[in-house]
Amino acid sequence: MARTRYRITSNEQPHFLTCTIVDWIPIFTRPQTVQIVLDSLRYLQTKEELTVFGFIIMENHLHVIASAKDLADVVRRFKSFTARKIIDLLKERGEKATLEQLRNAKLPHKEDRKHQFWQEGTHPVLVQNQAIMRQKLEYMHNNPIRRGYVDDPTHWRYSSARNYAGHDGILEVTRVW
Numbered sequence: 001m002a003r004t005r006y007r008i009t010s011n012e013q014p015h016f017l018t019c020t021i022v023d024w025i026p027i028f029t030r031p032q033t034v035q036i037v038l039d040s041l042r043y044l045q046t047k048e049e050l051t052v053f054g055f056i057i058m059e060n061h062l063h064v065i066a067s068a069k070d071l072a073d074v075v076r077r078f079k080s081f082t083a084r085k086i087i088d089l090l091k092e093r094g095e096k097a098t099l100e101q102l103r104n105a106k107l108p109h110k111e112d113r114k115h116q117f118w119q120e121g122t123h124p125v126l127v128q129n130q131a132i133m134r135q136k137l138e139y140m141h142n143n144p145i146r147r148g149y150v151d152d153p154t155h156w157r158y159s160s161a162r163n164y165a166g167h168d169g170i171l172e173v174t175r176v177w
Contacts (some may be wrong), residue, residue, distance in 0.1 A: 007124065008072045014053050014127040014177060015071060016136040017064050019079060020119045022105035025098065026059040027117075028085065030136065034158055035084045038171055040078055050074050053133065053172050056145070057142040057158035063140045065127060083117035086112055133177055137164065 008015055021027050028034050034057055041064070044050035053065040068090035086090045090099050102115035110116055127133050141153040141161040153161035 002149075008075075009126050011069055011071055012067055014065050014067045014133065015124040016052075016076060017122040017124050017125055017147050019122055020073075021060045021066075022116050022119050023101060024060045024103075026097065027090075028057055028062070028158075029059050032089055032117050033086050036082055038086075038158075040082050041171060044068075044074060045172065048074055052160075052171065053127075053174050053177060054137045054140055054160040054164070055157070055171060055173070056160070063136075063143070065133070065136055065140075071124075074134065079118045083115075087115050087117060088089060094172055110135055120131065127177075130177070170175075 003024070004046065027123045028037070031165065036073055041050070041052060041055070043054060047066065050066055050068045050071075053067075055064040055141060056062060066074075087099070087102065090102075099115065102117060106113065107120070108118040125132075125136070127136060137160075139157075141159055144150045144159070145153060145158040150156050154165045158172060160171065163171075163173045164175065
């Protein structure tokens with residue numbers, strides 16, 4: 001994917017971010033790969049002062065609304081760490097076909113690695129007010145419904161929809177902005 005004009009424009013303000021696996025490979029169908037993402041987000045929340053307002057993890061991408069003092073750097077480190085951990089997991093499990101897909105998807109200028117996990121960029125969108133925050137949360141939470149996976153957004157395990165419905169979620173989120 002080519003670099004775009006989208007940039008994180010205002011540190012410490014929430015941004016809606018999208019992280020997509022190269023070629024839309026469905027790697028988050030494995031609970032262990034999702035757990036790597038969740039553990040990384042938890043770590044960043046406690047150690048790096050990342051504030052997560054909402055999230056969803058689908059089979060081949062994730063959305064998160066987050067803020068941090070240096071959000072671009074936090075996202076860069078998140079993507080680097082999770083890519084390395086997931087590729088290592090795939091190697092340990094002998095998932096040669098998936099690793100071959102990740103190797104074939106590697107962009108030519110990425111000479112420092114054998115595989116590429118994430119597409120470049122996160123398409124950040126500044127969340128400027130409550131109306132935009134609600135719209136982005138609804139968009140995220142309704143993603144599994146649009147795909148036909150569930151009838152109720154709170155039934156999707158890897159989402160902050162439960163948090164916003166007043167139930168315990170799989171990851172802490174900040175609901176006050």
